[in-house]
Amino acid sequence: MSESVRFEVEEHEGPVSPEHVAPVERTAQVESISRAPEADRVEFDGRRERALSNAVYWGIHASCLFVLYTGVDATDLALCFGAYFVRMFAITGAYHRYFSHRTYKTSRAFQLFLGVLGASAVQKGPLWWAGVHRLHHRYSDTPRDPHSPREGFWHAHQGWIFNGRWDDTRMDQVRDLARYPELVWLNKFHFVPPILWAVACTLIGGFSGLVWGTVVSTVLLWHGTYSINSLAHRIGRPRYDTGDDSRNSWLLALLTLGEGWHNNHHYHQSSTRQGFYWWEIDVTYYVLLGLAKLGLVWDLKAPPARVYARRTQEPEPMREAA
Numbered sequence: 001m002s003e004s005v006r007f008e009v010e011e012h013e014g015p016v017s018p019e020h021v022a023p024v025e026r027t028a029q030v031e032s033i034s035r036a037p038e039a040d041r042v043e044f045d046g047r048r049e050r051a052l053s054n055a056v057y058w059g060i061h062a063s064c065l066f067v068l069y070t071g072v073d074a075t076d077l078a079l080c081f082g083a084y085f086v087r088m089f090a091i092t093g094a095y096h097r098y099f100s101h102r103t104y105k106t107s108r109a110f111q112l113f114l115g116v117l118g119a120s121a122v123q124k125g126p127l128w129w130a131g132v133h134r135l136h137h138r139y140s141d142t143p144r145d146p147h148s149p150r151e152g153f154w155h156a157h158q159g160w161i162f163n164g165r166w167d168d169t170r171m172d173q174v175r176d177l178a179r180y181p182e183l184v185w186l187n188k189f190h191f192v193p194p195i196l197w198a199v200a201c202t203l204i205g206g207f208s209g210l211v212w213g214t215v216v217s218t219v220l221l222w223h224g225t226y227s228i229n230s231l232a233h234r235i236g237r238p239r240y241d242t243g244d245d246s247r248n249s250w251l252l253a254l255l256t257l258g259e260g261w262h263n264n265h266h267y268h269q270s271s272t273r274q275g276f277y278w279w280e281i282d283v284t285y286y287v288l289l290g291l292a293k294l295g296l297v298w299d300l301k302a303p304p305a306r307v308y309a310r311r312t313q314e315p316e317p318m319r320e321a322a
């Protein structure tokens with residue numbers, strides 16, 4: 001890729017990372033948060049919006065029953081799992097490792113492509129997603145964490161999406177992304193890519209393609225993604241003391257293309273690679289390596305040496321619980 005095309009997205013100041021906060025400091029931080037007036041608990045009268053979100057969310061779930069009408073063939077399954085794979089990468093490789101944590105660099109054009117791809121996963125826009133996720137890391141498993149399982153599995157998995165508190169994009173958390181008007185537009189019109197996705201699936205496979213490539217695939221994708229918010233703070237093993245409940249799970253890592261190495265990630269958020277060892281399968285990272293070979297992304301960040309200095313705490317990979 002030529003230098004003229006290779007318009008590099010500028011570095012951002014980034015959110016304050018809690019990853020190096022010592023346990024004692026972290027405890028004080030958490031206590032202070034718990035006592036603080038809940039200034040960010042903005043009352044939001046968005047009942048109509050929430051009703052619409054609920055109707056769309058549960059309506060898509062119910063629409064899975066159309067498989068009883070369409071049946072299934074090899075094309076349907078290929079479309080369903082292909083759509084799952086591509087859009088899971090859109091969440092993990094784009095929304096998470098790029099927009100939320102800026103763990104690698106890319107051109108402005110490919111940044112927009114990543115944003116559009118991410119929006120196709122039907123999890124709102126890139127600024128909204130990154131804003132919520134940065135709050136998750138800033139306040140992990142405290143009362144200000146948007147989706148801590150300490151408030152219950154249902155809340156962490158999907159309930160938090162519908163309680164109204166997190167509906168608005170937290171622009172204070174994503175000033176680095178808000179500098180790009182095309183991303184701000186995409187964040188506002190985040191429903192356009194999912195509509196285009198549904199049209200494409202219909203053109204490929206007719207009604208059956210719509211049901212398997214959009215409806216069923218999206219429901220699987222939602223719960224795969226949400227399992228990181230709920231289960232990755234509950235099952236598996238913590239390797240590092242991060243002051244929160246994050247854990248590593250090989251099973252979740254397989255289902256989410258590498259996001260199950262969640263304790264690794266909470267320990268060192270700016271690493272592109274989340275499986276710190278060769279046996280920690282991290283498909284998102286492998287895809288990003290491929291994109292780097294093509295010159296579409298660059299400056300992927302490796303885990304620092306200090307994460308390997310903790311080798312003595314390493315669980316045996318075969319003994320690792322899911």
Ligand SMILES: [Zn+2]
Pocket residue numbers: 096100101133137265269
């Ligand atoms: Zn993260």
Ligand SMILES: [Zn+2]
Pocket residue numbers: 136140228229233246262266
């Ligand atoms: Zn987490």
